[in-house]
Amino acid sequence: MMNSTIHKTQPQPDVLRIGAIRGRTRKPKSHREAARRKNVFMGVAAWAVGLLFATPVFWMILTSFHSEPDAATNPPSLLAPLTLDGYRNFFGLDGGASPWxxxxxxxxxxxxxxxxxxxxxxxxxxxxxxxxxxxxxxxxxxxxxxxxxxxxxxxxxxxxxxxxxxxxxxxxxxxxxxxxxxxxxxxxxxxxxxxxxxxxxxxxxxxxxxxxxxxxxxxxxxxxxxxxxxxxxxxxxxxxxxxxxxxxxxxxxxxxxxxxxxxxxxxxxxxxxxxxxxxxxxxxxxxxxxxxxxxxxxxxxxxxxxx
Structure with a gap:
């Protein structure tokens, strides 16, 4: 009776094999933290490169809302007053040529x-x-x-x-x-x-x-x-x-x-x-x-x- 009980409680070979495989595939905590830090670094680097390439576009958008004297200053003025004069001139609202x-x-x-x-x-x-x-x-x-x-x-x-x-x-x-x-x-x-x-x-x-x-x-x-x-x-x-x-x-x-x-x-x-x-x-x-x-x-x- 005791032998049968012990036999039933012993882990099966398949269970042992699965546990061993899971133990081998589970990465150490230090490796997971290193991979996480690497992903964070790559994400920050990707954002930095994207913002670097988008900076001329942002600068063009900001300059389009400046007046001509403010846009021609050197160094450029970031805090210059905003205006729609450039867009009014482009669409011919100030008497210029129509873009249509x-x-x-x-x-x-x-x-x-x-x-x-x-x-x-x-x-x-x-x-x-x-x-x-x-x-x-x-x-x-x-x-x-x-x-x-x-x-x-x-x-x-x-x-x-x-x-x-x-x-x-x-x-x-x-x-x-x-x-x-x-x-x-x-x-x-x-x-x-x-x-x-x-x-x-x-x-x-x-x-x-x-x-x-x-x-x-x-x-x-x-x-x-x-x-x-x-x-x-x-x-x-x-x-x-x-x-x-x-x-x-x-x-x-x-x-x-x-x-x-x-x-x-x-x-x-x-x-x-x-x-x-x-x-x-x-x-x-x-x-x-x-x-x-x-x-x-x-x-x-x-x-x-x-x-």
């Missing part, structure tokens, strides 16, 4: 060119990533070679072409140039995203009798939506901030927001407060678009990076 035509031109050129880029790059990337194409890397490299030539090296031929074809100061020319400028980058990005689409889904759609456009719209596009959003946002940003082509090929009718921004740098001097207010107002559409598509942007960039 340049903003509308920038929005038109950026949105239309981005739509055209996605419509052209999406089937091209589908062909290079999913359908069998001979030497797809050579095709991608050839597309990327169009970006090797700096824009400043091609500005004279483009200007002569626009001059003799009557397209100077035409928003349609900017749309065409922005489309060709962003198309190679979009093909490269979308090719990486579409390579992650499961081939089984495409085979099932083809077995069900789906046409090519149905496969692209109803099967591939929903799966690759984060990649499409990330590509569209990057193309929109590149088009919105472009200055050299717009400055050279436009004048009054088709001038864009970056061209309007340069008008605050005159022969009379640099109107720093007005320039900061204009830069902040012109940057808001890109910031709003980035915040609105933040989740899609993160998903798309991580989808294209992880193989």
């Amino acid at each position: 035509p340049p903003l509308i031109n920038s929005a038109t050129a950026s949105v239309v060119s981005t739509i055209l880029v996605i419509l052209l790059a999406f089937p091209a990337a589908y062909a290079l990533s999913i359908k069998p194409v001979k030497k797809p890397q050579s095709v991608l490299f050839f597309a990327l070679t169009t970006k090797f030539l700096p824009i400043v090296a091609s500005i004279l031929p483009l200007y002569l072409f626009a001059l003799y074809s009557g397209l100077i100061d035409n928003i349609g020319l900017l749309i065409l140039l922005y489309t060709t400028m962003n198309l190679p980058i979009a093909v490269w990005m979308l090719q990486s995203f579409l390579a992650e689409v499961p081939k089984e889904m495409l085979e099932a759609a083809e077995m069900d009798g789906a046409k090519l456009h149905q496969v692209l719209i109803k099967v591939v596009a929903p799966v690759a939506m984060p990649g499409l959003a990330a590509t569209a946002l990057i193309c929109f940003i590149f088009s919105w901030q472009e200055l050299l082509l717009a400055r050279t090929l436009t004048n009054v009718v088709a001038g864009t927001a970056p061209v309007f921004l340069t008008s605050f740098v005159t022969s009379q001097g640099l109107f720093l407060a007005q320039l900061c207010a204009a830069a902040l107002a012109i940057s808001l559409p890109v910031v709003i678009a980035g915040i609105a598509a933040q989740d899609k942007l993160v998903q798309g960039l991580s989808l294209g990076a992880v193989k």
Whole structure:
């Protein structure tokens, strides 16, 4: 009777094995404290670096609410009185030029060119990533070679072409140039995203009798939506901030927001407060678009990076 009782109270081998494993995996208290201190240090360092990079933006915002004499002081005055004169001048409330035509031109050129880029790059990337194409890397490299030539090296031929074809100061020319400028980058990005689409889904759609456009719209596009959003946002940003082509090929009718921004740098001097207010107002559409598509942007960039 006593032997049976002792046998029942003895720990089983599995229990001993689990306890030994837990004992080996449990880290000493000193190691946990060191890891916690390391995480705190990394967090503080990340915040410090983030604030360092954000300091020019904060400074621009603060300067935009100063008057011109206070913004031009050296060293700058942090406690200067705040005013909205820079924003009133930017929006033409003090009798200056209205910013709305340049903003509308920038929005038109950026949105239309981005739509055209996605419509052209999406089937091209589908062909290079999913359908069998001979030497797809050579095709991608050839597309990327169009970006090797700096824009400043091609500005004279483009200007002569626009001059003799009557397209100077035409928003349609900017749309065409922005489309060709962003198309190679979009093909490269979308090719990486579409390579992650499961081939089984495409085979099932083809077995069900789906046409090519149905496969692209109803099967591939929903799966690759984060990649499409990330590509569209990057193309929109590149088009919105472009200055050299717009400055050279436009004048009054088709001038864009970056061209309007340069008008605050005159022969009379640099109107720093007005320039900061204009830069902040012109940057808001890109910031709003980035915040609105933040989740899609993160998903798309991580989808294209992880193989």
